[in-house]
Amino acid sequence: MKNLLDKGTKCLIVQSKFSAFSFWNYIDVCKLVGAKYPAAPLGLMTVAALLPQQWDFKLLDENVEPLLDEHFEWADIVCTGGMLPQQQGMLSVIDKAHEYGCPTVVGGPDPTSQPHLYQTADHLVHGEGEITIPMFIEALERGDKSGEYKSPDMADMTQAVVPRFDLIRFKDYIQVGVQYSRGCPFNCEFCDIIELYGRKPRTKTPEQVIAEFQFLYELGYRGHLDFVDDNFIGNKRNVKQVLPVIYDWSKKYKNPFFFTTEASINLADDEQLLEMMRKVDFRFVFVGLETSEDEILKAAQKKQNMNKPLAETIKKIYKYGIIVNAGFIIGFDEESDQSAELMIKAINEPGIAMAMLGLLYALPNTQLTRRLHKEGRLFVEDNDLKDCDNVIDQATSGLNFLTTRPRIDILNDFNRVLENVYAPKNYFKRIVYTGLHLKPSNLYKPNFVKVLKTSVSFMKVCAKLGFNRTTGWLYWKMILTVLFKNPKALEASINLSAMFIHFYKQSRFVIELTKQKIDYIKSYGEEKYNKDMLEPRFRLSEMEEASKLVNSIR
Ligand code: B12
Numbered sequence: 001m002k003n004l005l006d007k008g009t010k011c012l013i014v015q016s017k018f019s020a021f022s023f024w025n026y027i028d029v030c031k032l033v034g035a036k037y038p039a040a041p042l043g044l045m046t047v048a049a050l051l052p053q054q055w056d057f058k059l060l061d062e063n064v065e066p067l068l069d070e071h072f073e074w075a076d077i078v079c080t081g082g083m084l085p086q087q088q089g090m091l092s093v094i095d096k097a098h099e100y101g102c103p104t105v106v107g108g109p110d111p112t113s114q115p116h117l118y119q120t121a122d123h124l125v126h127g128e129g130e131i132t133i134p135m136f137i138e139a140l141e142r143g144d145k146s147g148e149y150k151s152p153d154m155a156d157m158t159q160a161v162v163p164r165f166d167l168i169r170f171k172d173y174i175q176v177g178v179q180y181s182r183g184c185p186f187n188c189e190f191c192d193i194i195e196l197y198g199r200k201p202r203t204k205t206p207e208q209v210i211a212e213f214q215f216l217y218e219l220g221y222r223g224h225l226d227f228v229d230d231n232f233i234g235n236k237r238n239v240k241q242v243l244p245v246i247y248d249w250s251k252k253y254k255n256p257f258f259f260t261t262e263a264s265i266n267l268a269d270d271e272q273l274l275e276m277m278r279k280v281d282f283r284f285v286f287v288g289l290e291t292s293e294d295e296i297l298k299a300a301q302k303k304q305n306m307n308k309p310l311a312e313t314i315k316k317i318y319k320y321g322i323i324v325n326a327g328f329i330i331g332f333d334e335e336s337d338q339s340a341e342l343m344i345k346a347i348n349e350p351g352i353a354m355a356m357l358g359l360l361y362a363l364p365n366t367q368l369t370r371r372l373h374k375e376g377r378l379f380v381e382d383n384d385l386k387d388c389d390n391v392i393d394q395a396t397s398g399l400n401f402l403t404t405r406p407r408i409d410i411l412n413d414f415n416r417v418l419e420n421v422y423a424p425k426n427y428f429k430r431i432v433y434t435g436l437h438l439k440p441s442n443l444y445k446p447n448f449v450k451v452l453k454t455s456v457s458f459m460k461v462c463a464k465l466g467f468n469r470t471t472g473w474l475y476w477k478m479i480l481t482v483l484f485k486n487p488k489a490l491e492a493s494i495n496l497s498a499m500f501i502h503f504y505k506q507s508r509f510v511i512e513l514t515k516q517k518i519d520y521i522k523s524y525g526e527e528k529y530n531k532d533m534l535e536p537r538f539r540l541s542e543m544e545e546a547s548k549l550v551n552s553i554r
């Protein structure tokens with residue numbers, strides 16, 4: 001029997017597939033630019049860096065290449081991990097590895113929040129790998145064949161390792177992730193980040209960030225780096241220390257990277273910080289806006305978003321060359337029949353082209369879930385988002401509780417917003433607005449080969465959108481308007497247009513699915529539906545129905 005701690009142990013690490021119908025999986029756009037998938041598997045590259053470095057690794061991302069029998073034949077040990085929508089994928093990797101007699105290790109967000117579902121794995125590693133992977137290695141040293149490893153502690157980010165970026169092929173991805181911090185200081189009721197990663201943001205040191213950049217640079221990577229932080233500006237003091245260091249490094253290496261991230265909307269209150277971000281070429285920020293209604297924000301404890309006129313606030317961020325992508329949620333208790341209209345306005349008026357619309361979901365281990373449970377409104381404990389085979393993202397699941405407004409009204413509102421904001425006319429109008437207000441710094445300059453590739457992609461986008469009966473006029477009008485009035489923003493505007501190819505398709509899928517859900521609830525009877533969803537014994541048949549629905553439109 002092989003001692004797994006020996007040099008040369010073959011470790012297969014598998015990233016399972018995500019659904020192509022997720023808001024985030026713009027595969028069609030990837031194809032246009034010659035990539036296979038949007039984002040590289042940062043979590044698993046980090047895991048590889050934490051495992052024994054005398055091992056041989058193969059990181060296989062099922063989103064970019066098929067997982068074959070030969071991979072299992074090769075492996076001495078198989079690791080997998082990921083998020084909720086990857087659950088079925090992870091479980092089948094575990095089963096398949098066992099068929100080949102390989103021990104398995106599982107970890108990551110979903111196995112951490114639902115460990116009971118992963119009991120087939122030999123080693124179940126909870127939480128942050130920086131703390132629990134050493135516990136797993138100790139178990140191997142003891143000769144343990146299985147175990148579960150958890151700790152109440154949170155990782156010290158100043159000790160975090162440089163991820164094994166060398167294990168992926170950069171050309172497969174549009175962007176590579178890096179992480180500066182974990183945690184967020186705010187207290188939104190529905191958020192599980194603060195429960196999992198704490199309200200005291202933990203950051204890496206500037207030296208650690210630069211070490212990761214340097215490694216990527218030496219590996220030949222250039223272009224898009226995504227800071228996958230929960231809230232990049234969660235610790236403003238520290239972020240203001242790291243940005244000047246990034247600026248100096250970027251200048252020295254002639255701006256090999258440009259950046260995107262996720263941050264809270266109070267970013268707009270700090271023009272010094274915005275200027276620092278502009279100076280290193282931040283191009284997109286994802287902001288959880290959720291709603292424009294202050295009463296809802298107050299109830300959801302998202303007070304940092306209150307009293308902010310959205311159009312003005314977002315325009316301020318555009319002034320620093322940063323496009324705002326935003327998340328919106330439908331399904332809060334305080335909503336009224338005006339809410340859909342207000343949300344449409346909140347998306348269209350500030351020109352938020354990429355608006356991610358989701359249904360409120362009570363995630364396990366959140367204040368919202370605890371409240372709903374207390375109020376007797378939470379659908380059975382093992383609810384749909386967790387168990388349904390077809391979980392894609394918050395657009396296709398959610399509302400796992402008894403709603404205050406009729407469920408059908410909420411779902412109709414959801415579709416109404418989607419229909420409106422992803423109507424070609426409105427989407428392109430938003431791009432024009434962004435294009436006219438954006439003041440990009442465009443410091444990252446692609447090399448000749450990339451310029452050629454980008455030109456080919458541009459032609460493909462023109463062919464897809466410019467010579468299409470629905471979008472043709474809108475596309476060329478947008479190009480001419482931005483070209484003549486604010487040419488520096490043209491590249492960003494074309495990128496946003498390309499994203500429409502995905503969003504249109506994805507929104508149609510979600511609208512269709514939601515219509516089927518509505519029909520189903522209507523025929524079942526809403527009152528009966530709610531009653532049964534609160535009853536564990538009815539869960540299974542409900543979930544089978546939900547699965548059938550999704551499968552029927554795939
Ligand atoms: C960046 C990010 C994304 C990116 C993904 C980029 C990418 N390629 O991964 C995008 C924007 C695409 C995304 C989308 C979604 N995301 Co997301 N995302 C994140 C975020 C902010 C950071 C993830 C990350 O890279 N972290 C850095 C790495 C180093 O950490 P890590 O992956 O967790 O890995 C560590 C540990 O988990 C562990 N570990 C991980 N895997 C394994 C495996 C083994 C074997 C072991 C031993 C250990 C281990 O060790 C690692 C080191 O500590 C997290 C929040 C968070 N703080 O983690 C949410 C998070 C992972 N996302 C989440 C969700 C739900 C989604 C969506 C389904 C819905 C959504 N929120 O939009 C979609 C679906 C994705 C899709 N493609 O269909 C949830 C997952 C909840 C759950 N229980 O599964 C999280 C936790 C946030 C949240 N609460 O909403 N996401």
Ligand code: SF4
Pocket residue numbers: 184185186187188191192193194230231264288
């Ligand atoms: S701002 Fe975002 S990450 Fe922070 S608590 Fe609210 S939802 Fe969670």
